[in-house]
Amino acid sequence: MIQSIDRAAQVLSSLQGARHLGITELAGLLGLPPSTVHGIVKSLKAHGLVAKEPGGNRYMLGPALLKLSNVYLDTLDVRARAMRWTQELSRRTGLATRLGSELFDEVIVIHHNNRPDGSEQMPETGLSIPVHASAMGKILLTYNADAADQLFEKPLRSLTGDTITDPAKLILQFAQIAERGIATEEDEAVLGESSIAAPIADRNGSVIAAVAVVLPSSEWPPEDNVLNVLRETARNISRELGYTSWPPPVVRRPADD
Amino acid sequence: MIQSIDRAAQVLSSLQGARHLGITELAGLLGLPPSTVHGIVKSLKAHGLVAKEPGGNRYMLGPALLKLSNVYLDTLDVRARAMRWTQELSRRTGLATRLGSELFDEVIVIHHNNRPDGSEQMPETGLSIPVHASAMGKILLTYNADAADQLFEKPLRSLTGDTITDPAKLILQFAQIAERGIATEEDEAVLGESSIAAPIADRNGSVIAAVAVVLPSSEWPPEDNVLNVLRETARNISRELGYTSWPPPVVRRPADD
DNA sequence: GAACGTTATTCGATAATGTCGAATATGCTA
DNA sequence: TAGCATATTCGACATTATCGAATAACGTTC
Numbered sequence: 281m282i283q284s285i286d287r288a289a290q291v292l293s294s295l296q297g298a299r300h301l302g303i304t305e306l307a308g309l310l311g312l313p314p315s316t317v318h319g320i321v322k323s324l325k326a327h328g329l330v331a332k333e334p335g336g337n338r339y340m341l342g343p344a345l346l347k348l349s350n351v352y353l354d355t356l357d358v359r360a361r362a363m364r365w366t367q368e369l370s371r372r373t374g375l376a377t378r379l380g381s382e383l384f385d386e387v388i389v390i391h392h393n394n395r396p397d398g399s400e401q402m403p404e405t406g407l408s409i410p411v412h413a414s415a416m417g418k419i420l421l422t423y424n425a426d427a428a429d430q431l432f433e434k435p436l437r438s439l440t441g442d443t444i445t446d447p448a449k450l451i452l453q454f455a456q457i458a459e460r461g462i463a464t465e466e467d468e469a470v471l472g473e474s475s476i477a478a479p480i481a482d483r484n485g486s487v488i489a490a491v492a493v494v495l496p497s498s499e500w501p502p503e504d505n506v507l508n509v510l511r512e513t514a515r516n517i518s519r520e521l522g523y524t525s526w527p528p529p530v531v532r533r534p535a536d537d
Numbered sequence: 538m539i540q541s542i543d544r545a546a547q548v549l550s551s552l553q554g555a556r557h558l559g560i561t562e563l564a565g566l567l568g569l570p571p572s573t574v575h576g577i578v579k580s581l582k583a584h585g586l587v588a589k590e591p592g593g594n595r596y597m598l599g600p601a602l603l604k605l606s607n608v609y610l611d612t613l614d615v616r617a618r619a620m621r622w623t624q625e626l627s628r629r630t631g632l633a634t635r636l637g638s639e640l641f642d643e644v645i646v647i648h649h650n651n652r653p654d655g656s657e658q659m660p661e662t663g664l665s666i667p668v669h670a671s672a673m674g675k676i677l678l679t680y681n682a683d684a685a686d687q688l689f690e691k692p693l694r695s696l697t698g699d700t701i702t703d704p705a706k707l708i709l710q711f712a713q714i715a716e717r718g719i720a721t722e723e724d725e726a727v728l729g730e731s732s733i734a735a736p737i738a739d740r741n742g743s744v745i746a747a748v749a750v751v752l753p754s755s756e757w758p759p760e761d762n763v764l765n766v767l768r769e770t771a772r773n774i775s776r777e778l779g780y781t782s783w784p785p786p787v788v789r790r791p792a793d794d
Numbered sequence: 795g796a797a798c799g800t801t802a803t804t805c806g807a808t809a810a811t812g813t814c815g816a817a818t819a820t821g822c823t824a
Numbered sequence: 825t826a827g828c829a830t831a832t833t834c835g836a837c838a839t840t841a842t843c844g845a846a847t848a849a850c851g852t853t854c
Contacts, residue, residue: 286584316813320542327549343645348598390600
């Protein structure tokens with residue numbers, strides 16, 4: 281691990297949390313001398329990854345991130361292929377749908393379809409949710425034992441009264457999830473919001489993403505039809521990626537690094 | 538400039554251009570030994586800024602960028618304040634609107650409102666357009682002489698037959714733009730698409746962003762009303778940011794670094 | 795299915811490079 | 825306007841990244 285790159289990433293991560301920070305504040309957070317931090321920030325700024333806040337002398341994240349992120353989304357093969365299927369899923373169930381991918385201990389939403397009822401809704405692409413509190417996260421953990429192991433090394437954060445923070449309970453769920461190819465979550469991330477997810481596998485059978493439908497908890501449990509359509513969607517996307525059998529088996533794969 | 542951070546940023550930028558690259562390819566692009574590049578990529582990967590493409594041994598941009606970018610957008614004060622005004626602008630003109638900010642020699646779209654006619658439209662947030670070929674870019678260049686100087690050091694790229702690539706012609710436009718507080722562009726970035734932009738100033742009178750309306754070139758020229766509403770929108774946003782007079786004067790400001 | 799070529803990855807000695815403290819400049823506050 | 829806090833520059837030093845060589849993994853061809 282290259283020290284200065286590691287530190288640069290920490291700077292970005294700190295700014296992600298705090299939005300605006302001065303050099304001294306950053307130095308405090310990272311436990312480094314201000315002059316060192318200044319050098320790092322200066323380098324990041326030269327590439328637009330960090331910007332000076334207008335009219336102040338604090339720093340914030342920079343516009344280059346927006347461009348990079350846009351290219352990132354374009355690069356994702358799953359996303360491009362899944363889009364038409366999730367739209368169909370949304371239409372057939374009348375629910376909002378999400379496509380999610382793993383980012384350390386969170387699931388990040390890489391595509392989102394609004395509920396087709398035309399109500400005012402936020403764009404959710406880019407949203408991140410702790411893995412253990414999301415249906416998509418449970419799918420990803422079920423199929424990635426290494427990630428689960430790592431996750432359970434630290435205590436799990438509770439987001440609502442219903443968040444499951446006991447690893448043992450989650451592990452019990454994983455077994456069922458593997459069998460059914462479906463994970464659920466009720467009020468575990470956001471009160472009043474529940475979701476159901478299914479795995480997306482690529483041609484090697486690796487689960488690389490998850491699809492979910494999101495519904496108000498007041499409409500829980502969803503009709504069986506919703507489950508079937510969701511499962512079918514996940515299967516269709518996987519098929520398009522070159523994977524045919526269903527559901528994908530849970531196998532411990534060597535972490536590629 | 539810290540060398541390894543600079544190189545890391547170059548890696549991101551290369552991946553932005555090429556989508557997928559192996560270590561050797563990257564090493565070729567940057568003119569570095571593969572082992573060096575490998576170390577950099579490994580460090581970036583540890584933070585999710587870069588990811589290994591599923592099933593291959595090439596690398597691509599990573600999901601952490603999406604999260605960072607989302608926070609970046611949330612951080613932008615202009616964006617939050619401008620949003621309701623641009624929505625109103627879109628409604629009153631019946632046109633798509635954009636909010637743009639400068640990123641080196643491009644304008645990056647930080648917010649976008651669809652044409653309210655309900656037609657199928659792409660989300661344009663994150664889109665980037667060369668400054669010299671966009672109305673928003675001309676606004677930003679008019680108010681940032683340093684950026685213009687830098688831009689003119691290299692020959693300008695032509696995007697359509699109508700792109701203005703002669704610095705002298707652009708400089709002539711800048712004078713008019715400063716006077717009117719309005720910049721235009723006809724088919725200069727995308728054939729069949731034209732736009733009109735106005736400056737957004739913060740409390741110091743620095744022009745930090747631009748608003749634009751985009752219309753099919755077939756509807757050019759727009760009614761006077763469109764110009765007036767656009768100008769009014771820019772003024773309202775600027776007022777909300779604490780700047781009152783209009784249009785903002787062009788003054789050469791010291792580059793803050 | 796085996797053997798080659800290609801590409802990724804690891805390792806360690808070297809010296810180039812980032813680091814950090816002190817000095818200076820800048821900007822904010824009272 | 826003075827004083828303080830914060831950002832920024834500078835340069836000597838030693839840590840740290842670098843790069844070549846060796847190894848491992850991969851994919852491809854016969």
